[in-house]
Amino acid sequence: MSFIYFYLMLLIHPYLAMWWRSFELADRKSWEALIPVYNYYVAFKVFCKKGWWAVLLVIPGVHLVMWSVVNVSYIRRFGYYSLLDTIQGIIFPYILFFKIAKNQDKMLPETNWANSKEVAQREWGDHLVLFLSLPVIGHIIALGIGAVTRARPGAKTKVKEWGDSIIFALVAALIIRTYVFEPFRIPTGSMERTLLVGDFLFVNKLAYGPKVPVTPLSYPLVHNTVPWVTMKSYTTLEKGTYTRLPGFGKIQRYDVVVFNYPAGDTAVYDPRMPYGLMGHEYEGIVNNEAFRLYREASQTRFGVIENYYRDSLKNAGIYTDELLDRFVNERASFEYIKDLSSWKEKARKMIADDKVTMDNQLGQLIKHHGIIYRPVDKRENYIKRCVGMPGDYLEIKNSILYVNDKPAEVAKHQNLLYLANEPGFATSDELYNKFGIEKSDLHWDGRVVYGVHANLETIAKVRKTYPNVQFNIDVKPQYVPDGNGVFRASEQVDNLSYFPKDINVSNNVSNFGRFQVPFKGKVVDFTKENIAYYRRIITAYEGHKLEEKTDGIYIDGKKTTTYKVEMNYYWMMGDNRYQSADSRTWGFVPEDHIVGKASMTWFSSNPEYGIRWDRVFKAIK
Template sequence: MNWKFWQRRKDSDKPKKKKTKTREWVDAIVFAVVAATIIRVFFIEAYTIPTGSMERSLLVGDFLFVSKVNYGARVPMTPVAFPFAHHTMPFINTKAYWDGVQWKYRRLPGLQEIKRNDVVVFNFPEGDTVVLERQDDNYYQMQLRGETRQSIWSNFSVTSRPVDKRENFIKRCIAIAGDTISMKNGMAVVNGKPSPLIGTGGFIYTVEFNTSEVNFKLFEDMGFRIGATAFPTIFRFEGTPDLVEELKKSPFVKSVKEELSPEGEYDPLIFPHDINRKWNLDNFGPIIVPKKGWTVTLDSVNMPLYERSIRIYEGNKLEKVGNDWMLNDKKATTYTFKMNYYWMMGDNRHSSADSRYWGFVPEDHVVGKALFIWLSVDGEAKFLNKIRWSRIFKGIH
């Protein structure tokens, strides 16, 4: 008789040891975490609107579902990370990832390409360097406002973050790769055609009334945000162009004037921060959005626009030596882009930190497409009225 066969048969007849309750709970939790992580990374993720930059399309307190499938899920570039934490561990405020392992940018096949007017979630392009004590600020904009690099590094804790661990932003894609974008008196112009925001998009207006006895609750109910000025009959209204047309019909309104930065006025905070380009929030361009395979000349005209994309986003060594540009230690007169880029702007045009301040969004920074609102909470309302029921399951257009 085959003793080994008999022994295996005898062992297999023994009843398996039953898992303890603790072991069952541990297995269930591990399975749930793994499953949820896979869904979050490759399929769909929840996102919260923290600021008013997209009003009236999206409101502070809206909770969204963002699809990773539409544009193709991005394979994690920083794979070793704590589940469900983006870049910082809650409560202890330490890094929630280990950047000792970095994978190259790869994206699974998607259902569509990014289209103009899509509402897109992406990693903040200038979020590579972060001042931890002032995370609601921008390290590069701090320098443009007059703070020196030395003072920032001396007085604050500064860290760097990999692409997929930078802050998540949500904006509307105004121009795609290869488009020419400009702004004329507050109106976006794409490929020579005005691109107005219909039914959304906030602008600021100076409104003069012919009396100081005005029921502002009426205008607030229409959707305006109203601010006082030093004059008893003049106020600042924030609203959409279609609301302003209704406002002008009021017999109490004497005049309405949109507040715009005049053409030719230089704003150093506006991309590309070039004194030779007299650009501002409402008047800039034209700018060609880089496209994969597009070749640009390396000269004094183009480099303020494209140097950061070539050097930081595409990882090249780029420096100027005399009158020449050295690309990866070799003299170069042109550069061919390896990625597509996008121009993102908030609908609330005068209260939005967007591409007008920091330029292009590279394709490897794209997280996903905003689909619909699954919950909306008004933080300013009383407890019983906090949920905005009319916005639940509302699609995003």
């Protein structure tokens, strides 16, 4: 339901609640209840002692909280204190407002906290308010303090006192978190060494302008999942459209940016994982599962094929295990690609209906909670460096990024993967103690170090200590199609791993073909080569129906050869280039996914080595 309906509800609420009749019972004029906006100012002033709180009704994400606050405060001044009364005041207060208007009893004085009867009347209602403000923990604090302190005669109970304090602290925190800045913890090493696992930072939402929440009706101060409970923290009962308030500036190239995960609209919910998110990308999971299902279904057939190739290679006198694997894999890939869409559909159905996927690390099938669909503002928060602005031409050649055909600026701590010619040249502890290289930066099998994710400065230092060790960047060449522009079947399977995840486009972690970042107003002339880059833009981000038929391309049922882009897009990459799930995997970041600018680390801790004091209150560059 759109915002507009909720704001209309707020406007007509005083009339449905017959405030014009009960205002007189509170020694106010009836006509004051009939003037929109002003009626809320009067209600907050009379029943909450804070008329200016009416302003908070304008703020999405806070408006319904304040609506409940004024209603509960209102009905309590007319004697409705019980648990059931409080629930009604929060959710549906109209029955009680009707009773107030009908009975015509004068407003009661404020609660006499020295009167045990009045305190007992409101006890469970106060407990409910405290519970909704801060479940369990709030009661532990309030009752714990109450047990070790002496109650002052006539003072509020600790439950009431803490309920009031916490709910308005949460309102203030909610406003700050939503519209000013938000704390964020670095969970992975994709930005090392610019940002490290265990860094706690502030995201400045005023830098680019704060987004108005699309789903403001949610549990406060959590993102998309209630901690310790496998349930989402929000409801789409109230849903808005993308709106960004004015900010201090716009995204600049090479800013470190926090954004909602573009591929997070569809996710697999695994209760074993942090926040329930399995993997990084639903489409990637589908591709993996489709190929696995195909290989399992064809196991017997490919056993026969494997025997055939083994005998043929031996008869030719050129047999090796590697050559056999290559022939068999090529044959398997050919038959898989030939029926790719069918196997992907089977994978989607299995993930959705059977709720199982393969855990590649454990090598076994695991059960999960199924597929969840998340609105933009409730997708996982990611942090990367913005290396491509709307309209930029980008290309990656041998791990060097080019922006508009010129080498891009290299961040001070940008890491590449350097492979050593002498595996095991040092232990992980030696590398940490001498060079600050953490385990997450190492390419190793748990025992032998054979590669280092590091910047040029660090590699130079390592070379001085280990002069006999040579380091070379691990470059993965792009596949080259044959004379007809067709890739080998096994290469087509590999092409599905990187954006745009098309069998006919070869990109990888260190080499990426030249393309342009889309911008608002750009008119795309569709070709066989470029349609892959725009599929997700047209469908997932800009909400159109795309059909690719034999006679051409159809958008929203109409055949067309062009498309006009509706939003600006950005290209985000991690500074730890070989250990980052970024735009190379899932593509462009739409402007409506931008959350804010990473401004400062306020705390940092290494799980093994303790607090990193040199990173406390450090600006992010």
